[in-house]
Amino acid sequence: MAKQRVIRMYNHEVFFQLTKRNFLVFTRNKMRMFFTLMVPIIILIIYILFLRSLELSSIREAINSIEGGKEIPDSTLLVLMDSWFLSGNVALCSISISLQTNNLIINDKENGINRDFASAPIHKTVVTFSYMFFNFLITLILSFAFVLVTFIFLACMNEFYLTALDVLIIFGVLAFIVLNASAFTTLICSFIDTDATLASVIAIVSACLGFLIGSFMPLCLMPKVMQDIVFFIPGTHATALMRFAYLQTPLAKFGSDFDASQLAILTNQVGYNLIFYTRDMLAPVELAVDPTLQGGTAIIPAIQSAVVGGSTLIFGGLNFFSRKNTVRTNIK
Amino acid sequence: MSKKIVKYAVEVKNLVKSYGHVKAVNDISFYVEKGSLFAFLGVNGAGKSTTINIISTILKKDAGKVYVEGLDLDKDAQKIKNEIGIVFQNSVLDQHLTVKDNLAIRATFYALSKEQRKENIANIVKLLDLDELMKRRISQLSGGQKRRVDIARAMVHSPKLLILDEPTTGLDPKTRQAVWRLIDKIRRETGMTVFLTTHYLEEAEQAGYVVVIDRGQIIANGTPIQLKNKYTNDYIIAYGKINPAFEKALKLGKEDFHYDDERKGYVIFHNKRSTLKQKIVKYTRYINDFEVLKGTMDDAFINITGHSHEEENHG
Numbered sequence: 001m002a003k004q005r006v007i008r009m010y011n012h013e014v015f016f017q018l019t020k021r022n023f024l025v026f027t028r029n030k031m032r033m034f035f036t037l038m039v040p041i042i043i044l045i046i047y048i049l050f051l052r053s054l055e056l057s058s059i060r061e062a063i064n065s066i067e068g069g070k071e072i073p074d075s076t077l078l079v080l081m082d083s084w085f086l087s088g089n090v091a092l093c094s095i096s097i098s099l100q101t102n103n104l105i106i107n108d109k110e111n112g113i114n115r116d117f118a119s120a121p122i123h124k125t126v127v128t129f130s131y132m133f134f135n136f137l138i139t140l141i142l143s144f145a146f147v148l149v150t151f152i153f154l155a156c157m158n159e160f161y162l163t164a165l166d167v168l169i170i171f172g173v174l175a176f177i178v179l180n181a182s183a184f185t186t187l188i189c190s191f192i193d194t195d196a197t198l199a200s201v202i203a204i205v206s207a208c209l210g211f212l213i214g215s216f217m218p219l220c221l222m223p224k225v226m227q228d229i230v231f232f233i234p235g236t237h238a239t240a241l242m243r244f245a246y247l248q249t250p251l252a253k254f255g256s257d258f259d260a261s262q263l264a265i266l267t268n269q270v271g272y273n274l275i276f277y278t279r280d281m282l283a284p285v286e287l288a289v290d291p292t293l294q295g296g297t298a299i300i301p302a303i304q305s306a307v308v309g310g311s312t313l314i315f316g317g318l319n320f321f322s323r324k325n326t327v328r329t330n331i332k
Numbered sequence: 333m334s335k336k337i338v339k340y341a342v343e344v345k346n347l348v349k350s351y352g353h354v355k356a357v358n359d360i361s362f363y364v365e366k367g368s369l370f371a372f373l374g375v376n377g378a379g380k381s382t383t384i385n386i387i388s389t390i391l392k393k394d395a396g397k398v399y400v401e402g403l404d405l406d407k408d409a410q411k412i413k414n415e416i417g418i419v420f421q422n423s424v425l426d427q428h429l430t431v432k433d434n435l436a437i438r439a440t441f442y443a444l445s446k447e448q449r450k451e452n453i454a455n456i457v458k459l460l461d462l463d464e465l466m467k468r469r470i471s472q473l474s475g476g477q478k479r480r481v482d483i484a485r486a487m488v489h490s491p492k493l494l495i496l497d498e499p500t501t502g503l504d505p506k507t508r509q510a511v512w513r514l515i516d517k518i519r520r521e522t523g524m525t526v527f528l529t530t531h532y533l534e535e536a537e538q539a540g541y542v543v544v545i546d547r548g549q550i551i552a553n554g555t556p557i558q559l560k561n562k563y564t565n566d567y568i569i570a571y572g573k574i575n576p577a578f579e580k581a582l583k584l585g586k587e588d589f590h591y592d593d594e595r596k597g598y599v600i601f602h603n604k605r606s607t608l609k610q611k612i613v614k615y616t617r618y619i620n621d622f623e624v625l626k627g628t629m630d631d632a633f634i635n636i637t638g639h640s641h642e643e644e645n646h647g
Contacts, residue, residue, distance in 0.1 A: 010443045017440040021426065021433075028428035028469075116424040118390045120441035121413040329390055 015126050015133075022134035026104050033142075036100045039206065040093035040146045044153070047085055055081055059266075066261045076254050079159045080247065080266065086150040087246035088215035090170075091177060091239035093146050095209060098139040098181040099202055102189040105131050105326065106198045115329045124323040128186070131326065132319060136182040143174055161250045170245045177238035180308050183315035184234070190325035213239045220268070220275075234311035237304040240274045244301045247272055274299040338402035341366045341493050341525035342387060347396035349382050356382040358548035359396070364527055364541070366492075369519055371539035372529040373633070379548040380529035381421070384495050387527075388418045401492050414442060417486035418495040423478055424485075427471040431462060431481050434470065435488055442489040449488070456484045459521060460514065476507035480514065487518070494518065496528040500535065512538065533629035544636050552636045556629060563635040564627020568608055571597035571621040578618035585614065597622075 027033060056074060059081055063072055108114050117127050147170060154160040162170070192198050210216040212226075213235035219227055230236045251272070255263055267273050275298050299307075319326070342364040349357040357379045364370040372380050385391035387398055389409045398405040400412045425434050435456070439449040457463055460480050470478060479499065486494060496515065500508040512535065519526050528539070536542045537556045544552040544559075552559060570578075574591055578598065582589050588601040600615075602608055608624055 013440055017437050021429075021437045024429055024433065025426050111424065112420060112422050113424045113426075115385075115390055115420060116418075116438075117441075119388045119413060119416070119418050120438075121410050121443075122441050 011123065011126050014122050015130050018122075018127060018130035019134045019137070022104055022130060023137060026101065026134070026138055032103070036097055036138075037142050037145060039096050039100070040089055041149065043089055043092070043210070044086070044149065047089070048153075051085075052078075052082075055085070062265050063258075063262050066259070066265065068259075069262045070257065070259050072257060072262065076257055078157070079161065079250050079254065082154060082157060082159055083246045083250055084243060084272065086153065087242040088210075088213075088239050090143065090147055090150060090174065090246075091235065091242040092210050092213065092215040094139060094143050094174065094178045094238065095181045095185065095213075095235055096202070096206055097142045097146075098135055098178065098185040099188070099198075099205060101135050101138045101142075102131070102185050103195070103198060104134070105186070105189045106192055106195055109193055109328060110195060112329075114327050117327055118329050124327045125320060128190075128319055128323040128326040132182050132186045132316075135186055136179055139182055140175060140178045143178055144171070147171070147174060159250075161253055162246070163249055166245065166249050170242070173241050173245045176305070177241065177308060180234055180238060180312040180315070183312050183319060186326065187315050187319050187322055190319065190322040190328075193328065209235065212236070215239055231299075234308055237274070237299070237307040240272075240299065241301060241304045241308065243272050244304075274304065339366065340364060340399070341368075341401060342370075342527060343397075343399040344383070344387070345397040347383065347386065347398060348394045349379075349386060349391070350394055355548050357386070357393075360545065360548070360550045361396075362543050362550060362553065364493075364525060366525055367519075367523050368540040369515070369526045369538070370528070371536040371542045372527070372545060373531070373533070373536040373542050374529070374545040375531055375637075378545045380545055381497055383545070384418070384497055384527070384529055388416055388495060389413055414489065415491055416493045416495060417489065417491035419479075419482050419486045419497065419499055421497045421499075421501060423470075423482050425470045425478065425481055428469060430467055430469055431473075431484075432466045434481060434485055438485050439488040444489060452488055452490055455490075456487050459518065460484050474507075475503050476510055479503065479507070479511050483511075483514065483518070487524075490522075491524070493525045493527060496526065498529055498531065500530070500532065508532075508535075533633055537629045544633070546637050552632075559632045559636070560627045560629065563632040565631075566602045566608060566624065566626050568600045568611060569595055569597045569623045569625060570600060570615070570619045571595070571623070572619070575618060578615065581615060581618060585611075587611070 056077060059077055060072075060074070063069065063077070108117075151160065151162075151167075154162075188201065189198065192201060211222075212230050213233055214230070219230060219236070222230070251267070258266065268275060340363040342362075344363070345361050347357050347360050348355070360379075360383070372383065374380050382391065386393045386405075387400060389405065389412055393405075401415045403412050403415065405412060426437075429437075435453050436449070439453060444452070457466065460483065462480060462484055465473065465477060465481070470481065473481065483494075483496070483499070499515070500511050503511065515526055515528070516538075518524060528535070530536055540555065542553065542556055542559060543550055552563065554562065569592070572578075573596075579589075579591075582598070582600065588603055589598055591597070592599050600611060612619065612622065612624075
């Protein structure tokens with residue numbers, strides 16, 4: 001018993017020292033930190049410069065397509081639209097930052113540092129989960145920084161209606177989805193051996209994921225089959241959770257400015273509510289008439305949380321089984 | 333309870349490792365005496381690194397037995413890890429961390445108390461003269477300084493066996509010598525067994541025992557003197573221009589000789605028919621300037637492997 005306790009304590013110590021090592025190696029390379037945070041910032045800049053006015057006109061058109069609907073001022077639409085986009089970008093950045101941070105795992109494989117781990121009496125599981133925990137910490141810190149950027153943006157636009165509780169919920173959701181992203185990307189990186197492959201994966205993921213999880217555009221604009229497929233991506237649920245955190249108070253505040261049909265369009269069509277398995281593609285007018293969403297299923301935040309939490313556990317478990325790949329030594 | 337006396341630091345018996353159809357290590361057996369400086373000599377791709385990766389528990393073997401400090405690799409791999417320190421060919425130091433961080437973090441990989449870790453690091457810093465470098469980042473160090481830290485990192489847990497995989501590859505001659513003096517100092521002051529792989533013949537010459545490996549097989553072993561005696565001849569270099577009369581005399585005397593264009597002289601090998609001294613006397617009328625040379629490890633290597641060492645490493 002005493003021996004087992006000593007071994008457990010020793011494993012804890014190695015785990016924290018390895019996490020510290022990973023953290024120091026990553027953070028002492030300031031350029032790497034800077035470029036990792038640049039991805040969501042660039043997306044935000046593109047949104048401000050090009051997409052914002054485009055999105056506004058498309059939402060305005062959808063809202064006004066309801067006959068007899070209320071006249072909604074642009075300032076109100078912008079509050080909801082900006083919060084919608086920023087929350088989606090925060091959810092996306094939790095995955096993109098996490099993936100880029102795992103550059104360290106690949107570097108350790110390429111530079112033979114894994115051979116050093118393999119020659120020491122430390123367990124592969126400890127090394128694997130130290131990578132995951134380090135990834136969680138860095139992604140959380142950088143995503144937190146980006147969340148602050150979004151708050152500053154909302155404040156500068158006079159669109160900051162979040163309460164202290166909302167802010168707490170946002171940080172809680174952030175930690176929750178970052179843990180999911182860290183478990184997912186560590187698993188992905190266990191199968192990648194070179195920096196070049198990781199760069200390709202980052203390029204593909206950056207290009208596709210924003211659309212697939214509904215960060216850049218509402219899911220209802222996707223083909224029907226894709227709408228059903230993305231249900232199985234935990235990132236979709238993570239995005240919806242973050243949307244809930246950013247939008248619940250502004251929606252409550254401005255909801256009375258809309259009539260019921262307009263609000264249904266706003267919440268269902270743009271993706272505040274997650275609706276899957278509709279009979280056909282959602283159309284604004286039908287939504288207004290059929291709040292049951294054409295037989296589709298609305299996924300409430302509790303279910304979204306369960307999907308994110310459950311998938312985190314599954315990814316964590318798979319990381320355990322893939323630990324040999326994570327610390328592969330590539331000796332030929 | 334009596335403690336088992338272990339004679340050898342490493343014992344390898346009929347070790348086999350293949351990559352597909354290529355046999356990287358083909359049924360080799362050897363042993364390394366405790367406290368010795370052991371050299372594993374061979375050209376690139378001969379199977380040296382594969383062997384030490386197996387001994388270091390990093391790579392799985394296909395067949396054979398390996399014992400490290402009396403521990404069976406098949407049963408006690410985790411324990412073996414505590415007994416060895418390995419310096420890889422390519423540095424595994426974290427470039428953005430300080431020397432101190434690198435050593436302190438590495439020391440936690442072994443189940444040592446905080447005090448023990450501190451003491452070990454203090455001893456290594458003193459032994460390898462690293463005090464002034466402790467706060468500097470690895471990326472700010474010279475090649476030789478990095479190598480010193482690499483060696484220190486491998487020794488933080490006071491292993492009984494220090495394995496060095498081509499420790500001086502890529503270093504300039506001066507730094508190479510410094511690293512060599514360091515290895516010698518470590519062995520003298522700690523009594524640690526040092527197992528190194530090298531393709532530098534002059535390095536192997538300084539070892540207590542040499543095993544020559546070629547294409548996955550051991551083709552010779554012994555002390556450097558034994559190898560030179562067995563596989564080389566002493567010879568005379570008679571400096572001067574090509575001299576047909578001298579050549580005629582050498583042929584008549586049935587000498588083993590050739591003209592060396594680079595050294596500008598006749599190389600006349602020692603044979604059983606006469607001593608070198610007798611040769612000098614016999615051909616004194618043709619010789620103005622001469623040198624008597626002992627066979628080198630280079631010569632031994634060529635004779636052992638049947639091919640030039642440089643040819644293999646560069647070709």
